[in-house]
Amino acid sequence: MSLQKIQKSSGEPDEFEAQVAQELLNLEMTSTELKASLRNLYITAAKEVDTGAGQKAILLYVPYKLLVSFQKIHTRLVRELEKKFSGKHVLIIAQRTILGKSYNRNQKTKGPRPRSRTLTKVQDAILDDICYPTEIVGKRTRVKIDGKRVLKVFLDSKDQANVEAKTETFAAVYGKLTNKQASFVFAQ
Numbered sequence: 001m002s003l004q005k006i007q008k009s010s011g012e013p014d015e016f017e018a019q020v021a022q023e024l025l026n027l028e029m030t031s032t033e034l035k036a037s038l039r040n041l042y043i044t045a046a047k048e049v050d051t052g053a054g055q056k057a058i059l060l061y062v063p064y065k066l067l068v069s070f071q072k073i074h075t076r077l078v079r080e081l082e083k084k085f086s087g088k089h090v091l092i093i094a095q096r097t098i099l100g101k102s103y104n105r106n107q108k109t110k111g112p113r114p115r116s117r118t119l120t121k122v123q124d125a126i127l128d129d130i131c132y133p134t135e136i137v138g139k140r141t142r143v144k145i146d147g148k149r150v151l152k153v154f155l156d157s158k159d160q161a162n163v164e165a166k167t168e169t170f171a172a173v174y175g176k177l178t179n180k181q182a183s184f185v186f187a188q
Helices: 015-030 032-038 064-072 074-084 101-105 119-131 157-178
Strands: 045-052 055-063 088-095 136-143 149-155 181-186
Touching: 015 032, 015 045, 015 074, 032 074, 045 088, 045 157, 055 064, 055 157, 064 074, 064 088, 074 088, 088 119, 088 157, 119 136, 119 149, 119 157, 149 157, 157 181
Parallel strands: 055 088, 149 181
Antiparallel strands: 045 055, 136 149
16 A cells, blocks of 8 residues: 555565555645645655764655645644654655766757766756755855865755755755765854
8 A cells, every 4th residue: 555655666665665655645644734645745765864962864856747735734744753753854856867978869868968967967957856845046066176066055044944954954865865975054
């Protein structure tokens, strides 16, 4: 029954993904405010990421076409899932595709590579998904003397009370997904 809440393109869901899918199904059955919204929604994968200092985060991968539907109920859904998985932050990220530079040269494809499928655009979109519903008001790339790059992300200060505890989780998850170092601060 819970397998209808997770649809993987290849393979069977593992134990953790089945547990997350079961919790989504339980929320659909018990919560009156989320029941209609969750009826047609499903995830494609779920991962548990270590964010350091003994803290863990749960990443829910959703199909890109369903991302807007998930964002409509984002705050309520995340709040309920964080209650179920106590002590873990929950982040919802769209499943996106990166196409290589050689995409244009392939004989099977017609036309150039879409800009939304480039590495840079996908990484920017992941950053937006991680920070949602907080708005990103600015970004700066700082290059240190030794050549390391650090992305400094400025978040909207009106959400500081809600999101301040999650900024370390945002940085750790972004680092795991993109292999880029980022720091999150609130704009004045």
